[in-house]
Amino acid sequence: MEPRSSQTAIADDRLAEIWNEAAPDIIPEVMVECRLWRRLVPQAERLTSRAARLAGGVATVVLSSDRAVRRLNARHRGRNKPTNVLTFAATPGEPGGGIVLALGTVRREALAQRRRPAHHLAHLVVHGALHLAGHDHHGPGEARRMEMAEARLLHRLGVPNPWRPPLHAAPQSPRGATPRPSGRAAPQPSGRAAT
Secondary structure (H helix, E strand, C coil): CCCCCCCHHHHHHHHHHHHHHHHHCCCCCEEEECCHHHHCCCCCCHHHHHHHHHHEEEEEEEEEEEHHHHHHHHHHHCCCCCCCCECCCCCCCCEEEEEEEEHHHHHHHHCCCCCCCCHHHHHHHHHHHHCCCCCCCCCCCHHHHHHHHHHHHHHHHHHCCEEEEEEECCCCCCCCCCCCCCCCCCCCCCCCCCC
């Protein structure tokens, strides 16, 4: 892991200051378009609002479905598939931008990453807000700066760093199988069904 330079920290902090000055005191509106969000993340609106306010510059967050996000993604980005989060810049003269999240995609990603859905939701709201603030992750340097900004903001929300593996995750071998401790042979199939 490369050390974070003080110049990078100052630049990230200054960008956040500028963004929050441009959109001061925005209280984000959270709309639950897909009610299943409330089953996946109890108090989803509260968590989403806290993450959006902390990251700044977000006027609206829509908790939606894969179907709706797929349509938006096709219309605005030419990609006919759902994605976890879409961001929409504010129209001229309006404060803050908008974020739309897809329930099914967020649920699948949280499960695959062994993360709590609430933590993944908070991460994606912060991620979207940083995109609205001008962060991106196309190059390695940009990606690293964005990851570090996300980790700092999530820490303030009490959410673990999403860029570190969870403590309870088993190490994976290159093929995805759980490695065996050295000195033990792998069990051989017996050819019989278990009873």
